[in-house]
Amino acid sequence: MPSLPPDTTPELLAPAGNWDCARAAVAAGADAIFFGLPKFNARLRADNFIEADLVELMDFLHRHGVKGFVTMNTLIFTSELKAAEEQLRKIAAAGVDALIIQDLGLAKLARTVAPNVELHASTQMTITSPEGLAFAETLFPMERAVLARELSIKEIERFHAHNTESLDLKTPLEVFVHGALCVAYSGQCLTSESLGQRSANRGECAQACRMPYEIVVDGEKRELGAVRYLLSPQDLAAVDLVPQLVKAGVKSFKIEGRLKSPEYVSAVTRVYRKALDATISDSESPITPSDRYELEMTFSRGLSTGWFAGTNHPYLTHGKFGKKRGPLLGTIIDCGPGWIRLGNLTGVPFTAGDGVVFDAGENRDLEQGARIWVIEGDRLIFHLTYSGINFDRIKPGHTLYKTSDPKLDSELRRFWQNTRPAEKKTPLHFVVTGQPGEPITVAAAYAGRTFSESSAMALLEAEKHPLGAEKLAEQLGRLGDSSFELGSLDNRLQGNCHIAVSALNQLRRALVKQLEDAAAIKPEPPKITTTHRDLLPAVTRSATSTAPHLSVLCRTMDQVSSALECGVETLYCDFEDPRRYKEAVALVRTSDSAIHLATPRILKPGEMGYLKLIEKAAPDGLLLRNLASLHFYKDRHDLKKIGDFSLNVANPITAKLLMENASLDHLTISYDLNIGQVLDLLAGAPPEWFELTLHQHMPMFHMEHCVFCTFLSKGTTYKDCGRPCESHVVHLRDRVGQLHRLQADVGCRNTLFNGKAQTGARYYEHLRAAGLSRFRIELLDETDDAAKTIRAYQDLLSGKSDAFDLIDKVHALEKLGVTEGTLAEL
Incomplete structure (x- = not known):
């Protein structure tokens, strides 16, 4: 590979949850660090910096030639716009180099009030295709786009291939190359919000993906032995793929880990520094077995190359554990009270004082671990009293993993504490x-x-x-x-x-x-008199109230028939196979109803054909679920266009951006908002813009990972899995016994739907008083009860029944219960 010109030299971006991690990143050779503040960042559990740290931190970084990026990568509610603006101005005044942002409205605000600070689109913005990036570029110029972690290298290459075609993309690309992988698409995970009102889009992820699940197939539990962690991917380690990623056009290489220790930051950053430097100088890879050991030892749930090499579902998510594991040492071939003997050794070093865990294929909350006390010959000795191990449970055939290396931890600590990186002159x-x-x-x-x-x-x-x-x-x-x-x-x-x-x-x-x-005189940031209020839409209140309108989302042809039987005026269709959309359109054409077809929630490079297929079905309108579909249909003014919940509309600035730039007729309110936040949104933007989902099974995990392929087939992709998703009804049972329906879409992406239905009926009158007139119910797997559910909500909207009557009816219809879910205020 030829040497790269300076303006395209790759950047190594390291995480920093606190001062120690920042010092470790600088010592290990990071070009930039990213960190959060107490508000508006997606890692609220990290130590985080405070605003008072900003000037000192940026001075420290800049003296060493390192840049500092602040994460404001959460959704912003209407009531928070003023506070977000104040934080943006303080960030700009402190000399921060860049902002990493999820919320489209916040990005527009940042570009307006902090124009000298670079704008980086967070991976939470769910940019999965060149068309999606092209649409984002029409909203505001950006200096960086952090792509979704589910893209392969071949798919990343297509972003630059499009530059020679029609899109003319200008934004440099960034990817995660190391660390924890979320099973769901970032920005599209509603699990924590749905189950406990702790939104991942608000920095409060409860890591439900790391919990054990049972798989229930056609009503029967499927025994999977030691496999319980069905949604927990192995961690990412793309150190061997750095040259390919540089060639694919990646500008910035990002390490995950704002919740990790400075020792982790040190180890991972210095290994990737070596890999990037070798790539830039076109040298042989300098990565040694010792380097790989450090990557695995400092933190891993097992290491993989993620999605970079393409789809291989079982490789990424084996399901055997969900917590830090470390490297495998070997298999127990003999044991007794206080000792074990290992065989099938992997070559990983171990010594007295190292921490280990015994893998007996049991519940991980019950598994045993301890430190090696003494090594005598080929026997590992554990203290009978202080280890706490019940040796009656240790058997030959169990495996042993190394979870702690005090010597390595000590060396890494000395490294980041004692290294004095040269100041940049x-x-x-x-x-x-x-x-x-x-x-x-x-x-x-x-x-x-x-x-x-x-x-x-x-x-x-x-x-x-x-x-x-x-x-x-x-x-x-x-x-x-x-x-x-x-x-x-x-x-x-x-x-x-x-x-x-x-x-x-x-x-x-x-x-x-x-x-x-002269250097001591910091340039004054430009005086920006524009505020968030200048970006808000104009709101005028109609003197007359618009009659309420109910739409129904159907996922089967039988549900379409039920909706037509009930006289529903607007239907949305969300079928796994969009080839059946033509059949649905033909059926609806026999009525006075209108039909809108839903796009896939995710579109990756090369998948625009799905949108053409939808277009050919000749619907009345479209339910648009991602930035790529907004770009594709931006000039189709003959179709009704509704932006769906997955666009994450949480404030009026975001709403205005999308309504104006995508020529939308309506927007679905984000599922992250409770009733108070919904009412704030309706007060801050024209209520006629919006539609609210009044009844649904919340779509929790939306993921590239296919559970059907991984655990119900011997295949690795859709090409050889036998498509069990088409022949079985599958649920996952969580730790509290709740069943959740699993479904696949046309791209073989899986969605896990909350088993309990959510209803906002109790808030209906408040929503009507706020001017909202468009309401939706979303069916999941209802069959005979679909019409009863629809009629119950029709009666609510017509005034024939009240919320209490409706809740009683829906509760009787829903096998697994009903909840107010995310709309309820804590």
Whole structure:
């Protein structure tokens, strides 16, 4: 690979949850760090920095040539816009280099009130295709887009391939290369919100993906032995793929881990520093077995290359454990009270004091672990009293994993605590002028200005050794502890000149003082008088109330028939196989109803054909679920276009951006909002823009990972799995016994739906009073009860029944119960 020009040199981006992690990242060679503040960041459980740290932290980073990026990667509610604006202004004033943002409205606000701070689209923005990025670029210019973690290298390459076609993408790309993988698409996981009102889109993920589940197939529990962690992927380690990713056009290489230790940050950052430096210099990979051991030992649930190499579902998610594991040591071949003997050794080193865990294929909450006390020959000895191990439970055939290496931890701690990375110095380009009989003048350019100093005495005629470039560089280059270094020197002296060395030194000191005084003056950020209020839409209240309108989302043809039987005016169809959309359209055409077809929730490079298929079905309108579909249909003004919940509309600025730039007719309110936040949104934007889902089974995990393929087939992809999703009804049972329906879509992506239905009926009158007139119910697997559910909500909207009657009816219809779910206020 040829050497890269400076403007495309890859960047290594490390996580920092606190000061120690920031120091560790700098010591290990990071080009930039990303960190959060107490508000508006997706890792609220990290230590995080506070606003008072910003100036000191940025000064520390910039002195070492490292950039600092602040994560504001959560959704912003209407009532939070003022506080978010204040934080943006403080970030800009502190000299932060970039903002990593999820919320589209917040990104627009940041571009407006903090224009000097780079804008990076978070992976939470769910950019999965070139078309999605193209649409985001129409909203605001960005300096970086962090792509979804589910993309392969071949798919990433297609972003740059499109630059030679019609999209002309301008935004540099960033990808995660190491660390924990979320099983759900970032920005599309509603599990924590649905089960406990702890939204992943608000930094409160409860990590339900790391919990054990049972799989229930056609009503019967399927025994999977030790496999229980059906939704917990192995961690990502793409260190061997760095050259391919650089070639694919990746600008920034991001390490996950703001909840991790400084030892983890040290180890991972320095390994990837080696890999990137070798790629940039076109050298052989310098990564050693010791490096790989450090990556696995500091934190891993097993390491994989994620989705970079393409789809292989069982490889990514084996289901055997969900917590940190570390490397496998071997298999127990003999054991007794207080000791074990290992076979099938993997070559991973171990010694007394190391921590280990015994894998007996049992519930991971019950598994045993301890530190090795002594090693005697080929036997590992554990203290009978203090280890706490019940050796009656340890059997030959169990495996042993190494979970802790105190010696490595100590070495890494010494590394980041004792390494003193060189401070970055600004190169100066000196120009020296003068001639005998005149003062000597030294000038240097800095920060767009030219500074100069002249000697108090005149130059003399040299008798023997005239001043040359070498002598001048020697004396003027002695910049010591200053923040400058000699870059180049242009000697323009005329004649044979001589001056005392002391005069040159005095000249240098005076010039450096000028430069340092100038460097100490921080440029004032531009005065931005625009506020978030200037970005809000105009709101006018209609004197007359619009009659309520009920739409129904159907997932089967039988449900479509039920909706037509009930006289529903607007139907949405969300079928696993979009080829059946034509059949649904034909059926609806026999009625006075209108039909809108839903796009897939995710579209990856090369999948725009699904949208063309939907278009050919000739619907009345579209339910658009991602940025790519907004781009694809942006000029289709003959179709009704409704933006769905997955666009994450949580505030009026986001709503205005999408309504205007995608030419939408309506927007679905984000499922992350409770009733108070919904009412705030309706007060801050025209209520007629919005539709609210009043009844549904919340779509929790939406994932590239296919549970059907992984645990119900011997295949690795849709090509050889036998498609068990088409022949079986599958639920996952969680730790509290609740069943949740699992379904696949056209792209073989899985959605796990909450087993309990959610109803907002109790808030209906409040919503009507706020001006909302459009309501939706979403059916899941209802069959005979579909019409009864629809009629119950029709009666509510017509005034024939109240919320209490409806809740009683729906409760009787729903096998697994009903809840107010995410709409309820805590």
